Amino acid sequence: MFNRAILKTIVIQTAIVAVIVLVVALIANTTFANLNRLGVQSGFNFLFERSGFDINQKLISFSSDSPIYMAFAVAVLNTILLAVLSIIFSTILGLVIAICRISGDWFLNAFGYGFVEIFRNIPALLQIFLVYFVVIRALPSFRDSYDLFGTIYINNRGVFLPSISFSSDNEAIFAILFGLISVLAVLGIWKLRINRTNLAFNDSFSISPWLIFMLWVFLVIGLSIALATFKVPTLGKFGYQDGLVISPELVALIIGLSTYNASYLAEIMRAGFQAVSKGQREASQALGLGAAATFRHIIFPQALRIVIPPITNIYLNIFKSTSLGAAIGYPEIVSVLVGTTNNLVGRPIEIMFMTFLTYSLISLLAAMVMHRVNQRYNRYNVI
């Protein structure tokens, strides 16, 4: 039997659900009426049509003859490329600024403080505009580009790097396999090191794993150089050819997003370092570790545990901020889907649905991965 309180909650809940269902039904009804009135077609079959447009930056082959779903794939890859590069650069920059802030030196601290307070209080989009419309426009034209060692050229059309190519597919596959094995080897050595540490310095290895690792690295680098051909960009009539081009849009976005987010990351890292108890430092000093060793073995690993959750948030923010690329025409998800494709095929509902879903899924996936990382780092949590 129901008592009054339970009855009341059930009535309220049912009422709320009913209202929500009603509103959704009403909106759906109006939307269908509007779509019919405007004569908008629906369905996802447009994805298989010929795209008819080209994208100036692509990681996989794409042309105006490719289907639209390939354009979507190109856009997703461009978004991920931008996000990964921005995350790498902002983390490095953030770490440098955080170290400046905790260094204890007045001038370095002032520099770090100034950096953080300036860049986190100016909108990311304005920073991107400043780089794109002011700094990059002010770079010289391709005829008098900045020349770094005759291999890298910087001008107002972007950064030109040497491209790496292999003479045959077999060699490319070989190189990729070799790279993969190297990565696995590094992981394996790392594991060995951890196990060795757990054996309480009972050293059963006659050769240092690092020596093997270094030999391996030399082998990999040597073989790749021997197999690959590097094409240095050469000056043609209308600009540089043959090289790997980083478009000005990508450069502006990476710089803008990195400076903006590095200011947040620096503050998080600084707080993380400072949260490590002073006793830890004193204990490591008592054990005879130097300043660098103390930072690397005592402070850094503990701080890492503290900062992983807030850093995850910033990384997700960086991923979401890649959509700012739409403002300066970088072909990421929003500009390709909502901009180009929607104008072309006029399926607003389907396209917004796809955009929404892509971002939510990637955000969700990233959040899950970072959650696992966090759990892993907190396995031996002692503080």
Add this chain to the structure above:
Amino acid sequence: MSERNYVKPQLVSPLLKGNFLASAKSWRLYTSLIGILLLVLTLWPLFDWAVIDAYWSGNDPTACPDKSGACWPFVRQRFSQFMYGAYPVSERWRVDIGLLLGLTLLLPILVPSVRGKKWWIIAFVGIYPIIAAILFAGGIFGLTSVETGLWGGLFLTLVVGGFSFVFAFPIGILLALGRESGSPIIRNLAGAWVELWRSVPTLVVLFVAVIMLPLFLPEKFEIDKLLRALCALSVLMSCYIAEAVRGALKAIPVGQYEATRALGMGYIHSHTTVILPQALALATPQITNVVIGLFKETSLLVIIGLFDLLGMVHAISGDPEWHMSSARATGYLFIALIYWSVCFGMSRYSAYLERRRRLV
């Protein structure tokens, strides 16, 4: 935060005190040198460009013949457009009065020692938007109607920021209460709603509103771009505010809830008189951070074609008359200063509240 010594201070090597990068004395000089070098190398060129090499006098494009320095005459000449956009000059007093009224109402809410905050908040969230909307848009009480297409500049940025916050604030509180509610249906619905919007970029939410909102509404409902943007930012901000308030609700001791129940208070009574006042006070620093974020996010309006502060400067500085000068760079620098002062001020306020709470 005072740190305890675990070892007698005189036993700790001086290497560990203070500057850990420069633990050896001989290093200290180098870190300072690097610091000074970084400061000089970054600040001097900027100062040189913006102040020393800058063009200060004059009123027309001939005042800045080249790009070697900042072009302040451009900012001076277009200042009123940066502030009001294309709002008719004869009606700009309405904007001034409206914004001033808003600030006056906001002040008692922001100063922690003022009593009776509830009434100020109700006035600001409930009554002020109506007065402001009438003042800005006009059309009744003998005020000439000014269509939203003419709004722009800092005025538009403040309107969008202010109005979306005013809409988002109550919705955010309701969502937070929903997420903490005892009913699993409401809790999960509110949770899904908040997480859904938080997982996509602001720009996508803006495009959803611009493209989809007209489809959701009946044919005769014309909804202009500004309103669509307002809806988008309100929905998004309410989700962020919900997270801030939820964190505060979780921080309130269970004893408070139990005490209200022991006194026989109902859900609404206990929340309006006991729980929410405490939670909102706790959440104010977080909410201030959300507002800072919102203020910066308004710059995205330029992408959907509204002339907010960034959009206005972006549009005006493309003026071919000023082609030879560094008008664009100066315009950006100028609004960067505006954004910076507002955000920095708010972040100081948030830090002040945080400090104050720790002292209490």
